[in-house]
Amino acid sequence: METEQAPAPRRVAEKTGAFLTVLTERPVSLYAAAVLRIGYGFLYLVFLLREFPHRDEIWGPGSPWTPELARQLFGQTGWLSILTLSDSRPYFETCYALAVVTSALFMLGWRTRAVSVLFAVVVASFHARAIFMTDGGDNLILLMALYLVFTACGRHWSLDARRTRLHGSTEKTARSSAGPAADGLRHQLGSSRRTLTAVLHNCGMFVIAAQVCFLYGSAGLYKVQGASWGNGTALHYVLNLDLFRPWPELSLMVDEHDVLIAVACYLTVLLQVAFPFVLFGRFKYPVLTMLFGMHLGIAVLMGLPLFSGAMIIADAVFLPDRFYRSLGRLWPRASRRPDAWKKVAPPSGEPALVPSQSAPSIH
Template identity: 75%
Template sequence: MPARVAALLTLLLEQPISLYAAAVLRIGYGFLYFAFLLREFPHRDEIWGPGSPWTPTLAKQLFDQTGWASILTLSDSRAYFEVCYTAALVTCALFMLGWRTRAVSVLFAVVVTSFHARAIFMTDGGDTLILLMALYLVFTACGRRCSLDARRTRLRASADKTPRLPLDQPSGELRRHFRDARLTVVTVLHNCGMLVIAAQVCFLYGSAGLYKVQGASWGNGTALHYALHLDLFQPWPELSAMADEHDVLIAIACCLTVLLQVAFPFVLFGRLKYPVLTMLLGMHLGIAVFLGLPLFSGAMIVADTVFLPDRFYRYLGQLSRRVVPWADVREAQTPTPAEAALVPPQSGHTG
C-alpha cells in the first residue's frame, strides 16, 4: 500500500497525464462553440441581444437570485453587444488554435458563462456540459500539444543559444527552486483538472443510466419510439418514421443504451472501454441525426475522448503523416523523459 500511494503521488505531482486528450478537448469545445455562435449569428439579437424577449433587465433580476453573471448585461447598447459577439468569436478561434492558451482559456470560460447565463432558459444539456468543460479546462495544460503555443515553444527552444546562469550560484539555485515549484503547481492543477473532467463524464453517464432504469419505457424498449414521434426532435420526419418501423432494433437500442451508460464507469480500466466508446460514438451520432441535437452530441463525443490514452493520439499522428506527407511530424513525436515529467507554461516561455 505505501508503494502504491507513493506511485500515485509521483503520478500526480511529477508527470502530466493525457496531454493530447486535453488538446483534443480544447480544439473540440473551441470549435463547437465557434460553430454554434456562427450558426446563431442571424438570430443573435433575439437570443442574447437587446432585442431579446428576455431583456437585460430581467436577466439582472434573475442574477440577483441565482448568482449568475454575464458581460452581456453590462450595457443595453447594441454596439456593445456586437463588440462582445465579435470578441466571443475571436476568443473561440484563438482557444481552438491554442494561442496564449493560459490567458485565452480564461477568456473562453468567461464567454461561455456569459452567453449561457444571458439566455439560460434556452439552454440544454449540451450547453451545460460545454460550460463545465470550459471551466475545467482553465486549470489544465490544454495548450501543451497541437497548438500555436507548442509550436512557438519548440521554435524558441531550437533557436535559444544564450548562455544561462549556472545553477550552483545563489541566484541560479533560487531560480531553480522557483522553477521547480511553479512546474509542480502547473502539473498538479493539470492532473486534477483532467481527473475532474473524467469524473464528470462518468457521473453524467452513470446518473443518466440510473435515471433510465427507473423508467418503464426504457425497460420495455419503447422510449425511443416516443422520442422519434416528438415534433420538437424531428429534423427529418421521414427518417424518423423509417427508423420507427424496426420495432426490434428500437427495443435493442433502448436496452443497449441503458446498459452502456450504467456500465461505463466500470469499464474504464480495461480494454473493454474501446468497444464501449465506439458504441457510445454511434449512439451520439444517432442522436445528432435522428433527434436533431448536434451540439449535445458533439459535446458528448468530445468529452469521451478524455479516456483515450496519448499513445492512441500519437498513432493517429503517425497515420496522418502517411496520408498527409507535409504534416508536421514533430507534434506526434514521443516526448523526452524531461518533457514528459514537467508541464511548461502554455504561453510559450520556457524554464
Template identity: 70%
Template sequence: MATGPVQWLSERAGAFWSLVTDRPVSLYAAAVLRIGYGLLYLVFLLREFPHRDEIWGPGSPWTPGLAEQLFDQSGWNSILTLSGGRTYFELCYVMALLTSALFMLGWRTRAVSVLFAVVVVSFHARAIFMTDGGDNLILLMAVYLVFTACGRRWSLDARRIRRATARSAKAPGPVIRSYWLQQLSDTRGTLTTVMHNCGLFVIAAQVCLLYGAAGLYKVQGASWGGGTALHYVLNLELFQPWPALSHVVDQYVTLIAIASYVTVLLQVAFPFVLFGRLKYPVLAMLLGMHIGIAVLMGLPLFSGAMIVADAAFLPDRFYLLLARSGRRAAGRMGLRRPTPPGEAGSRSVPPQLRGGSTGIGESATPGRARPDDACRDRLAPDPR
C-alpha cells in the same frame, strides 16, 4: 501485523502522489478537448449569428433587466448585461468569436482559456432558458480546462516553444540560472502538473457521473425497461428534424428495442470499464449513439459535446498513432514534405515537453522506462 495495513496505505499514498506530481497525464487528450470545445463553440456562435440579437442581444424578449433579476436569485453573472447598447453587444459577440478561435488554435492558452470560460458562462447565463444538456456540458468543460495544460500539444504555443528551444540550442554557451530561480521554476512546474492532473481527473469524474446518472435514471422508467422509449422519442415533433427519416427508423421495432437496452447498458457500465480494453468498444458504440442522436433528434451541440468529452478517455498513444497515420497519408498524397531523418519525432513535440503520458483510466507499467521519459514534462516551462 500492525505494520502491514499501514505500510500498504503508505505505498498507495506514495503511488497516488507520484501519479499526481511526476508528470502531466493525457496531454494529447487535453489538446483534443481544447480543440473540440473551441471549435464546437465557434461553430455554434457562427450558426446563431443571424439570430444573435433575438437570443442574447438587445432585441431579446428576455431583457437584460429580467436577466439581472434572475442573477440576484441564482448567483449567475454575464458581461453581456453590463450595457444594453447594440454596439457593446456586437463588440462582445466579435470578441467571443475571436476568443473561441484562439482557444481552439492554442494561442496564449493560459490567458485565453480564462477568457473562453468567461465567454461561455456569459452567453449561457444571458439566455439560460434556451440552453440544454450540451450547453451545460460545454460550460463545465470550459471551466475545468482553465486548470489543465491543454496548450502543451497541437497548439500555436507548443510551436512557439519548439522554435524557441531550437534557437536556444544553437546559442553558444550554456544558460546559467541561479539556485532560487531553478527552485522557483521546479515548483511552478510541479504546481502546473498537479493542477493539470487534478483537472483531468475532475473531467473524467464528471463524464462518469453524467453517464452513470443518466443510465440509472433510465432504469427506473418503464418505457426503457420495456424497450419502447426510443419509439416515443422518434415520434416527438420537437425532436424530428427529418420526420420521414424518423418514421422509417421507427418501423424497425426489434432494432429499436435492442437499441434501448444497449443504451441503458452502455451508460450504466461506462464508469466500470475505463480500466480495461473493454472501454474501446464501449466508446465506439457511444460514438455511434451520439451520431444517431445528432441526426435523428437534431441535437448536434449535445452530441458534439459528448463525443469530445469521450475523447478524454483515449490514451495518448492512440493520438500519436493517429497523427503519424495522418502524416504518412499526407506524405503519400504529396500534401506534406518528408521529415529529415535527424528530425524525426521533433516536429510535433518539443524535446523538453515529451512525456510518456497515458490516458485517463490507464497507468504506466512500473519499472518500464519509455524512450521519451528522459525529460519530464513537469520540468518544462508551461507553453500556455
C-alpha cells in the same frame, strides 16, 4: 509465509510514493487535454457562427428574455454575464465579436493559460444570458470550459507548443549566460511552477473524467426507473415528438423497425450504467465506439448536434496518449504515401526531394 507477507507494507508505500510522484511531477493525458481544447473551442466557435443571424433574438437587446429579466434572475441565482453590463447594441456586437475571436484562439492554443480563462468567461456569460433558450448541450460545454482552465491543455497541438519549440534554443542560451545565483533561483521557481501545474492539471483531468462518468451513470439509472425504457418503447415516443424531428421522413422510417428500437433502448441503458465500470479494461474501447454511434444518432435523428458533439469530445478524455501519438504519426505517413510510390531518382548533384523517414517529433 512471514517472509512473503513482510514486503506488503513496503509495496503499499512504493505504490503510494509512485502515485504522489505522478500527481506532482508528471501531467497525465496531455494529448487528451489538447483534444478537449480543440474540440470545445471549435464546437463553440461553430455554435456562435451558426447562431450569428439569430444572435439578437437569443442574447442581444432585442431578445424576449430582456437584459432586465436576466439581471433579475441573476439576483436569485448568483450568475453573472458580461452581456448584461450594458443594453447598447454596439456593446453587444463587440462582445459577440470578442467571443468568436476568443473561441478561435482557444481552439488554436494561443496564449492558452490566459485565453482559457477568457473562454470560460465567454461561455459562462452567454450561457447565463439566455439560460432558457438553448438546448442543454452548452451545459456540458460550460462545465468543461471551467475545468480546462486548470489543465495544461496547450502543451500539444497548439500555437504555444510551436512557439516553445522555436524559442527553446534561445531560452537555453539565455540561461547559460546568467549567473549561478540567478540560475539556482530560476531552477527553484521553475520546479515549483512545474509541480503546481502538474497537480492542477491532473486534478482537472480527474474531475473531467469523473464528471463524464457521473453523467452517464446518472442518466442510465434515471432511465432504469422509467417504464418506457423498461419495455423498450422510449425511443418510439422520442421519434414521434415534433420538437425533435428535424427530418420527419427519416424518423418515421427508423420507427418502423420495432425490434431495433427495443434493442437500442436496452443497449443505451446498459452502456450508460456500465460505463463507469469498464474504464480500466479493454471493454472501454467497444463501449466508447458504441457511444460514439449513439451520439451520432442523437445528432441526426433528434437534431441535437451541440449536445452530441459535446459528449463525443468529452469521451475523448478516456483514450490514452499513445492512441493520439499514433494518430500523430499516421498523418505524416499518409501525406507522404503518394510520393513513396514514385521511385524516381533525383538528378545528379541535386538533393533528394523525398522527406526524411524518421518518426516525426510530437510535442
